[in-house]
Amino acid sequence: MEKPAIFKGSKEGIVLVVNPESPFNEVIDFLNKTFEERKLFFSGASVILNPNGRLIAEEELGEMADVFARYGLSFKIMGEEKVYGKEVIASRDLNEEKVALIPHTIRSGQAINFDGSIVVLGDINEGAEINVSKSVYVFGIIRGIVNAGESVVSLGFQPLRMTIGKKQLGKELSDKTYRKPRIAKIENGEVVFKVVGEKQSLRRRE
């Protein structure tokens, strides 16, 4: 075994086998690199950690939990019940759109990067950061940083910074904090906040 770790498929889920010989920081680097490159493959998967004879110290477990959490993932140690990291409960292709569900508040220091759309059941707190290629649907309040390719739907907007497409909302956001459900999207090159479910009028606009 040359690599610091390998992922293997099994009927219980994806098994992460670590190399008992590799320095721990190499294991961490490997995880970061693999998750970054293959986000979608892992999202929604339950990973089982096979220590492969390696003694994993408590603080190393904590460090691994943080890497998993950064990608919305979680793991269990083989034969144990405790869940480390964070859970994306499902990720599906809906009409070609990849959607991941994150069933919790995203807190300060946590980041989610996803190629597709995400649904967050909770808030996006100050100090958290979301980067998605399509849309974000938040069943909670946005207080942190959100960068979305297409649109942002949320029960409340109080973001520190928000980008939709290439358009960054800076200062003007401070007047545009909403405590009501809104959809933020680009219309005619500008970010607009619309009432969710608002009907399109037949009337022609300027």
Add this chain to the structure above:
Amino acid sequence: MGRTIVVTAGKGGVGKTTITANLGASLSKLGRKVVLVDMDIGLRNLDVVMGLENRIVYNIMDIAEGRCKINQALVRDKRQSGLFLLPASQVHTKEDVDIDSIVSIISAIENSFDYVLLDSPAGIEKGFESAVAPSKEGLVVVTPDVSSVRDADRVIGLLENRGILGLSLVVNRYDVDLVNRKKMLNADSIVEILGLDLVGIVPEDKAVIDSTNRGEILVNYYANTIAARAFENVARRIEGENVPFVSLNSQNKGFMKFFRRGK
């Protein structure tokens, strides 16, 4: 087996040690057997807050490094026979700690106590990790200011990542005057941001510092002060009792909204 709870905050100086001591003494008054573990290796403080600094013989590093048995290091409280301190070492640094041996010490202790409370140091580095690793539940302390709430949010995320899902919140040093003058966050907004189960609002009270200077735990010494009653309510809520939040100020109806949610 006892409940092992880390008292933590992220931010320094918000009252972790004060709450550990007063919660421990209050639980002990309710008839529970409690041990308080000082995890602030190198900057120990809990012994002073409890007024036990002169009775320390061994500490947790002596146990970890095989110089004594667990029982030899435990110091009994001056007033409560069911309350014990497991002191930190002052001559080591947090980097000297072997987290795995702390975990095994705590799991040995858990069997003989109802509560093991770990007083975590400030920060999210190794000292925090050592306090969190043996814990199954967490009590997060915040003061009503933006930076404390943000640090708490960060810490809650780290605790959740480590599978510690039983988390409760205490708001400490609450000053109703300053809240009313909008110089401090009110408890409602803190709970809204952090989304944890609120188990206590402890007012700013000079009696806290006064009792600490005398080497006495507030709830043991000035049991009738408002802060002491607030600490005792934290203990009762952690025990599962449904203690309503009394309004600290009749103008502030928001308080009445808080009841402990059932576990």
